[in-house]
Amino acid sequence: MHDEDGISLRGVGVGLYASLINVCQDGYSLSGTPVPGFDGSEVFARINESNPLTSIDGSFKSEILKTVFNIGLKKTDEEPLWIVPNSIRYRKYKPLRKRGGKLASPGLGSPQITLHRQFASLIKKDEKEILKFANKYGLLKRYSVHDLVFRNRDTGQQFQLGESLLWWKEEIEDLAACLDLWNMILGNDEKLENAVLWHRDGITIRLGSNDVPLISRANITFLDRWGKGDARGPALYYLSLETDKRLLNTLTMKFLPLQNSEICLFPDSLLATIWLVFLWEISGRTRLVRCASCGDYFDSQDPRARFCSTRCRMRSYRKRRK
Numbered sequence: 001m002h003d004e005d006g007i008s009l010r011g012v013g014v015g016l017y018a019s020l021i022n023v024c025q026d027g028y029s030l031s032g033t034p035v036p037g038f039d040g041s042e043v044f045a046r047i048n049e050s051n052p053l054t055s056i057d058g059s060f061k062s063e064i065l066k067t068v069f070n071i072g073l074k075k076t077d078e079e080p081l082w083i084v085p086n087s088i089r090y091r092k093y094k095p096l097r098k099r100g101g102k103l104a105s106p107g108l109g110s111p112q113i114t115l116h117r118q119f120a121s122l123i124k125k126d127e128k129e130i131l132k133f134a135n136k137y138g139l140l141k142r143y144s145v146h147d148l149v150f151r152n153r154d155t156g157q158q159f160q161l162g163e164s165l166l167w168w169k170e171e172i173e174d175l176a177a178c179l180d181l182w183n184m185i186l187g188n189d190e191k192l193e194n195a196v197l198w199h200r201d202g203i204t205i206r207l208g209s210n211d212v213p214l215i216s217r218a219n220i221t222f223l224d225r226w227g228k229g230d231a232r233g234p235a236l237y238y239l240s241l242e243t244d245k246r247l248l249n250t251l252t253m254k255f256l257p258l259q260n261s262e263i264c265l266f267p268d269s270l271l272a273t274i275w276l277v278f279l280w281e282i283s284g285r286t287r288l289v290r291c292a293s294c295g296d297y298f299d300s301q302d303p304r305a306r307f308c309s310t311r312c313r314m315r316s317y318r319k320r321r322k
């Protein structure tokens, strides 16, 4: 697209769609075990039996099990909790819709284009708010193991595998750190210079107390791309690498001959959708502005836009008149 070695898509509309995503009709709860009423070893055995995921040494360290199962047990000082579906009834929804060639919301104030901002804002919230997000949008990443049904022998009630709350928190932290950096770029924040550290051998990105090497001696020729001391360029480059990492093997590209021969990207999960919407913002495809009246973000390419809706504009007008 913009890479010299890539295929040119000039003249071809590129948009995003999302595959249908499942959300439990009866909502989600927090549970002490990955499947309510079953202990960890039973769940492990069941997954093992239905989805034989063998590694060379037989220890089942597959990526799927790591993500849906083990990560929740990583921190020993915290009781692992799981976000589990309350029933096995699901409804499907499309987290993204498209209108007029670009990602657009079906109505004013639609939350879709700000999905990543909603998710990252959970960093300051408690478990109840995280659960609320899950109730609205579903699990972050559904694997085939999530479709396994566990039946309680006594009650006959059926349950399915949930996702680790710790893992959710890690994902929220990761995105929130990226969004912080992006907000600094967006607002021409002076603090950005403290986050992008130029030194003799390259550039390091400082996020909170973490220092991440961005450019090292090995790829030092990269430095020629930016003026010395530039913070914006390297910061955006860092965000592109983080986004690449998150979207690796999560997108399917489809050619849509019945829709203006557009090419659309289909994320395979809610988590991929969240990162894709983030990518849409950092690449300038959406321009999110904070409404001067209600404080919600909305998409507008108009640099003068200040309000998300006529209602908010009128409200602000009436306020000023008083």
Ligand SMILES: [Zn+2]
Residues within 6 Å of the ligand: 291, 292, 293, 294, 295, 296, 307, 308, 309, 312
């Ligand atoms: Zn508003």
